[in-house]
Amino acid sequence: MEGRWEPMLWGRLHPSSGIVGEKRGDLEDRCIVLGVTGSAAIYRSLDLARLLMRYGAVVRVVMTPAAAELVSPALFEWATGMPAVTKMTGAIEHVSLARLCDAVLVAPASLDTMAEIAGYRASTPVSALAQEAAGLGKPVLLVPAMHLGMWRRASRLVGELEQQGFYVMRPVLEGEQAKYPPVELVAWWTEALLARGRDLEGLRVLVTAGPTREHIDPVRVITNPSTGKMGASLALEAAWRGARVTLVHGPLCTGLPQGWQGYLDETVGIETAEEMRRALLERIKGTDVAFYAAAVADYRPSGALPGKVPTEAGSLVLELEPTPKIVGEAVKAAPRAVHVGFAAET
Structure with a gap:
């Protein structure tokens, strides 16, 4: 974790740092900013953050106000070893993290946050981060999780996001829910896009x-x-x-x-x-x-x-x-x- 990660104050002495790189993968020395929104599936993102770290990634967490009401930011600090960003301050965290990271992964992505990103708005730390990162040419990955009716309504929105260059991972449809995919699949999808890109597009x-x-x-x-x-x-x-x-x-x-x-x-x-x-x-x-x-x-x-x-x-x-x-x-x-x-x- 030397070199460019020094400014991120990576918690070397935090116990969570011990899991970094436990699994072999292509995320070593990659910085992923995990955007967390106000979805009931938010608890899955704790496991996702830890799994990305096990694959070697440095993970920082940025939360919307709604997300911070559902799960304490302290839990994400426990998971990653670094404090979660919950509001925009004079430190302009959304800019510094967008510049430093390799990708932004918004998981879960609520319908409200997806609509805000597609509409070029930036009223929360997560949407501001996504806009800044996209403008810098960084990959921005979205993992929707919501009720089935809302997901059906979001079909045109997903198309707009993909036309703008965002990556959207389809949820798992089960009963009346468009569910957060298993974190193993989200991590695999993230690794494939970051390490290898869309090099088979159209084949x-x-x-x-x-x-x-x-x-x-x-x-x-x-x-x-x-x-x-x-x-x-x-x-x-x-x-x-x-x-x-x-x-x-x-x-x-x-x-x-x-x-x-x-x-x-x-x-x-x-x-x-x-x-x-x-x-x-x-x-x-x-x-x-x-x-x-x-x-x-x-x-x-x-x-x-x-x-x-x-x-x-x-x-x-x-x-x-x-x-x-x-x-x-x-x-x-x-x-x-x-x-x-x-x-x-x-």
């Missing part, structure tokens, strides 16, 4: 993930222990970086946070190798990059039995046949695309 990316299942009978299958996490992670990373992403997947057990599939343009669930083949060939034309991370079965029973084989039958002999070579067909169908394959070896 069409197709990813396969997970295992396939080939039925022996209605209740027994030949499969493998693939979780699909690598393919799902590739798909999400491409989406964060601006690509239009289609994920064709078998049964998944990725361990990724809830709602991750909502950030992809299309997800197609399949079970067998033949189903994956058909889904892939229907979508491969026009694809710019394809990642084949699925663990597709190499063999399948030559004919699935119509009923469950009773265990009393004793030994069971299966005749297996090769499954189609999906990648080879996809390469022929889209010869101009970049094709990236993966294979597990022992």
